[in-house]
Amino acid sequence: MRVLIVEDDRDLNRQLVSALSDAGYAVDSAFDGEEGHFLGDTEPYDVVILDTGLPKMDGIRVLEQWRRADRNMPVIILTARDRWSDKVAGMDAGADDYVAKPFHMQELLARVRAQVRRASGHARSDIECGPLRLDTKTARVTLNGQPIKLTSHEYRLLAYLMHHNERVVSRSELVEHLYEQDFDRDSNTIEVFIGRLRKKIPPDMIKTIRGLGYRLSIDET
Amino acid sequence: MKPNSLALRLFLTAAAWVLSIMPVAGYIIYARYHHEMVTAFDARISLFLAVVINDAEQGSEEGPTEPDYWGEGLFVQVHSGWYWQMKPLDGKPAEIMQSRSLAGDYLPLPSENDVEPNEKEVRWANLPGPAEQAVRVAEMIYQFGTGKSAQRYSVAVAGRLSEVEDNLAAFRSQLIQALALAGVGLLAATLFQVRFGLFPLTRMERALAAIRSGEASRLEGQLPSEVRPLQQELNALLKSNQEIVERARTHVGNLAHALKTPLAVLLNEASGDDSPLARKVIEQADTMTAQVSLYLDRARMAARIGVIGSVTEVGPVTESLVRALGRLYRDKDLSYTVDCPPGARFKGERQDLEEMLGNLLDNASKWAHSSVSVAVSALPPANGDAAAGGWLHIHVDDDGPGLTADQRAEPIARGRRLDETKPGSGLGHSIVADLAYCYSGKFELDRSETGGLSARLTLPLAV
Numbered sequence: 169m170r171v172l173i174v175e176d177d178r179d180l181n182r183q184l185v186s187a188l189s190d191a192g193y194a195v196d197s198a199f200d201g202e203e204g205h206f207l208g209d210t211e212p213y214d215v216v217i218l219d220t221g222l223p224k225m226d227g228i229r230v231l232e233q234w235r236r237a238d239r240n241m242p243v244i245i246l247t248a249r250d251r252w253s254d255k256v257a258g259m260d261a262g263a264d265d266y267v268a269k270p271f272h273m274q275e276l277l278a279r280v281r282a283q284v285r286r287a288s289g290h291a292r293s294d295i296e297c298g299p300l301r302l303d304t305k306t307a308r309v310t311l312n313g314q315p316i317k318l319t320s321h322e323y324r325l326l327a328y329l330m331h332h333n334e335r336v337v338s339r340s341e342l343v344e345h346l347y348e349q350d351f352d353r354d355s356n357t358i359e360v361f362i363g364r365l366r367k368k369i370p371p372d373m374i375k376t377i378r379g380l381g382y383r384l385s386i387d388e389t
Numbered sequence: 390m391k392p393n394s395l396a397l398r399l400f401l402t403a404a405a406w407v408l409s410i411m412p413v414a415g416y417i418i419y420a421r422y423h424h425e426m427v428t429a430f431d432a433r434i435s436l437f438l439a440v441v442i443n444d445a446e447q448g449s450e451e452g453p454t455e456p457d458y459w460g461e462g463l464f465v466q467v468h469s470g471w472y473w474q475m476k477p478l479d480g481k482p483a484e485i486m487q488s489r490s491l492a493g494d495y496l497p498l499p500s501e502n503d504v505e506p507n508e509k510e511v512r513w514a515n516l517p518g519p520a521e522q523a524v525r526v527a528e529m530i531y532q533f534g535t536g537k538s539a540q541r542y543s544v545a546v547a548g549r550l551s552e553v554e555d556n557l558a559a560f561r562s563q564l565i566q567a568l569a570l571a572g573v574g575l576l577a578a579t580l581f582q583v584r585f586g587l588f589p590l591t592r593m594e595r596a597l598a599a600i601r602s603g604e605a606s607r608l609e610g611q612l613p614s615e616v617r618p619l620q621q622e623l624n625a626l627l628k629s630n631q632e633i634v635e636r637a638r639t640h641v642g643n644l645a646h647a648l649k650t651p652l653a654v655l656l657n658e659a660s661g662d663d664s665p666l667a668r669k670v671i672e673q674a675d676t677m678t679a680q681v682s683l684y685l686d687r688a689r690m691a692a693r694i695g696v697i698g699s700v701t702e703v704g705p706v707t708e709s710l711v712r713a714l715g716r717l718y719r720d721k722d723l724s725y726t727v728d729c730p731p732g733a734r735f736k737g738e739r740q741d742l743e744e745m746l747g748n749l750l751d752n753a754s755k756w757a758h759s760s761v762s763v764a765v766s767a768l769p770p771a772n773g774d775a776a777a778g779g780w781l782h783i784h785v786d787d788d789g790p791g792l793t794a795d796q797r798a799e800p801i802a803r804g805r806r807l808d809e810t811k812p813g814s815g816l817g818h819s820i821v822a823d824l825a826y827c828y829s830g831k832f833e834l835d836r837s838e839t840g841g842l843s844a845r846l847t848l849p850l851a852v
Contacts, residue, residue, distance in 0.1 A: 177650045183657040221646075248649035252710065252747030253740050259713035266717065270653035270678050273660060286720060 169284055169328060170212070170345045173197040174204030174227065175219040175246065184217060187273045188280070192307045192323045196349045201225025208234050212344045213241045215283045217276070220247040220258065228261045235262035242283035246271070281305065288331040297333045298386035300369060302326070316368050321346070325361050329374065329384035338381035395590070396583045403579035411572045415564055422560055430553045431513070434527045438511070438546040441473045442531055445486075445544070453533040453542060455486050464488035468520040470549025472496050478530065478541040494519035498545055499528045506530075515550055523550040589613050593620070600627065641688040645681045652678055686820060689740075690827060700851040701739040703765050703781065704729045710747050711763070718754045729765040735781055736851040737828050745821045749785040749844045752818070756789030757841065767850050779850035780830075786837035786844075797834040797842075821846070 171193045175181040181197050188195045196211065198204035201222035208216055208230070220227035231243055242264040247254065250268035258266055264286075265279050281293065281304045295302045299312045309316055309326055318326060324346045329337060339358050346358075362382060366374055375383045391397065444456035453475060463471035467490055474496040475486040487496065496519070499512035506512045511529050518524035524547040532541045589612050599605040607624045652674050659670035704727075711725045735742050746763075753761045763785050770779040818832075821844070825832040830848040837843035 177654065179654040180650055180657070183654060187657070248646035251740060252743040255747065256709050256713045256743065259716050260709065264716060264719075269649040270656050270674065273657050282720065 169214040169324065169331070170194040170196070170347075171280065172204070172207055172211070172213045172216045174199075174201070174208075174216065174222065174230070176200060176222050177219075183273070184276075187277065189320075191277055191280075192320060192327060193280075194324060194346050194348050199223075201227060201230050205230045205233060207349065208239060208241070209237060211349060212341075214287060214345060215280050216241055216243045217246055217280070218243050218263075220245060220249060220254075228257060231258075231261045231263060242287050244276075244279055244283060246276075278305075284331065290331065295330050295333075297330050297384060298370075298373065300326075300330065300373070302330045311369055318365075318368065321361055322365055322368070325358070326365055326369075326384075329382065333384045336377050336380050336383045341381070396587050399583045399587075400576075400579055403583075404576055407572050407575045407579070411568050415568050419557075419561060419564060422564075423557055426553050426557060426560075430525065430548060431527070434525060434546050434548045435511070437471075437473065437548075438527050438529060438544065441475070441546055442529070442544055445475060445542075446533060453486070453540070464490050466490055467492045468522065470518070470522050470524060470547075470552065472518070472524070472545075472547045474498075474543075474545045474547075476543045476545075478543055491519060496524075496526065496545055496547055498543055499526055500530070500543060504528075516547075518547060518549075524548060525550050525553075589616060597623075606631070638688055642685065645685040645688075648677070648681050652681070686823070690823065699736075699738050701735045701737060701742050703733045703735050703742065703783070704731060706739060706742050707746060707763055707765070710743065710750050714750050714754050714761075717751075721754070721757070722759075723754055723757055724760045726760065726762040727765075728763065730767055733765050733767045733781060734851040736778070736849040741824050741828070742848075745824050745846060745848075746783070746785070748818070748821050749783075749846070753785050753787035753789070753842070753844070756791075757787035758789060760788050760839075762786045769850070770852065779852060781846075781848045781850040783846040783848065784843055785846075786839070787841040788837065788839035789841040791836055791841045792834060794836075797836075818844075 169192070171188050173181060173184045173188070173195060175184060175197070176199050178199070181199060185195045185197050193214075196207055196213075198207055202224040204218065204222065204227075205225055207213075218227045218231060222230070227245065227247070231245070234241075234243070243262065244265045244267055245258040245263040246267050246269065247258070248269045255266050264283055267276055267279055285293065285295075285304065293304050295304065301310045301313075302308075303310070304327075307323060307327075309318060309323065309330075325342065328342065328345055342358050362374060362376075373384055373386070375385065377383055441456050445453035447454060456473070463469050464473060465488070469490045471488075472491045473488045474491065476498070477485070485495075487493075497516045499514035499516070502514055502516065504512045504514045506529075511527050513525070513527055515523060515525050518526075526545050526547045528543055528545040530541055531544050532539050534540055592610060593608065593612060593616060596605065596608050596610060600608065607627055608620050612620050655670055655674045656678075659667040659674070661667075707727050707729055711727055715723070715725060750761065750763070763783065765784075766782045768780045768782060818834075822832045825846055825848065828849055830846065832847075833845045835843040835845055
């Protein structure tokens, strides 16, 4: 899952990046409205955390421009302005959620998870797929109730596949959603990680669809 | 009229002038009239004197003859006050001739009282006459005949002095009455003039009171040109005052908001740690957060005075809030029903209505199982009395678990959360109550028809 953070306060930006990375997200960050707008406009993000008081371009305007350009990723507005008039303005601009500063990181993470789940059509905080079970709250995956050890890249890959289970996910989509912008995007690495994952879960669950990509599904055969 | 008032000053100066000018005017008029009266009276006596002498001379060269009976009967009627008398001088034993009105009494003469003659050889004097009547006597020493038969006579004519004095007394009393009436009239006119002239000030006073009570934001109305500069200055002062308040409000807001990001940083930095220092930082940062919110609300609340002139449509505010909340609580798939009569308007600021309704709807959405309803009803002022003001009733109901009667009855204290398990600042209800109170409205909690919570707001209606 790839997250964009647009926040001009360096410390807060760093904290958000670190907290979200720890929670297993691929995180990009921007420090002003223009940069944020550009990233959101060109990269596929699963969630955006957007501050409203940004230099160069106001957060609300950034959001409006994305929505006008049909960029429909979930956006969580992060703002010090917590009056209802501000909230309504944010929601009307196309925000999906609203978090007022100062906030507790746990709450923000919960809101991010909720947006990711909602976008992929899952209503509950844990996603099940056959014997696999993903607890988005704790970022743990269990197989038949037994926790499996995953590196952060493996987790991101499996979590993405589980959010989009029963759907063919192309390699490029995986690259775009799993890695930060400045990551060396060699699609071969995906193959490597798929190979490693197949050793930790029932190997048939991840199917390679030639020329298209991968699909996570419950093995019925 | 209050002491130390402009009206009293104006009235007192006018009254002092009127009261001092009236006697002076009275004196001048009276003196003039007196002079005219006496002159006319003297002219009449002089005329009689001339006629008596002329009549007496008609006889012969031997001496005067008794004048004829002439003149209005005044000189015939006994003790009429009008007399003539001719008294021979030079020791000649002739008899004294006199008018019948004297009835044999002797008319005292100025010459016997050491009165000197004037340039016309006439002596004038006011003397006690017969029958205790004061008379004005004109006396002339006249020589009748020529040569040896020439005889000098003291010819005197007297007029009743009381005739003049009665006239003067009547005039005096009439003059005093007239002047008193004029004075009272002038004072009344002054009073009216002062009242009428200063009425714009009374109007201005009312307009200022309206500003202070928040019904108006500036001094309105066509005031007279003398006070218009004052009006302009006052309005400029009010405007600059509002700007200062607005600026201070913005500064407080900016400060509070500027503090929130560092607070968020502190909170996050500390929450990654479990040391006593980190715990202390979290605790203190939470306190600071609460303080920032508290004073931010206070600043908003304080700035509210003076902006009560605004009017907000309830419908659009409710709809946009419902739209926003529908998005925020999209997962719960709540159904929102809004029942708001078109044109229902709240007498107050849009932001405040948003704040109250937003908090209530947020609470309702948080707790509702499936539906939230907003019902707005407008109660126009009784008897069409616009000054009394009507009320707007807003009910926000949910079908959640609700509160027990005891919980509902508990006072809604600031910062107190009725249930700590749901996220939120916990300030929701108390902000609503504070705001409603600001608008002299009401906020109550009750049980909704579906067993959930029914939050009931009563706010002033804009007619």
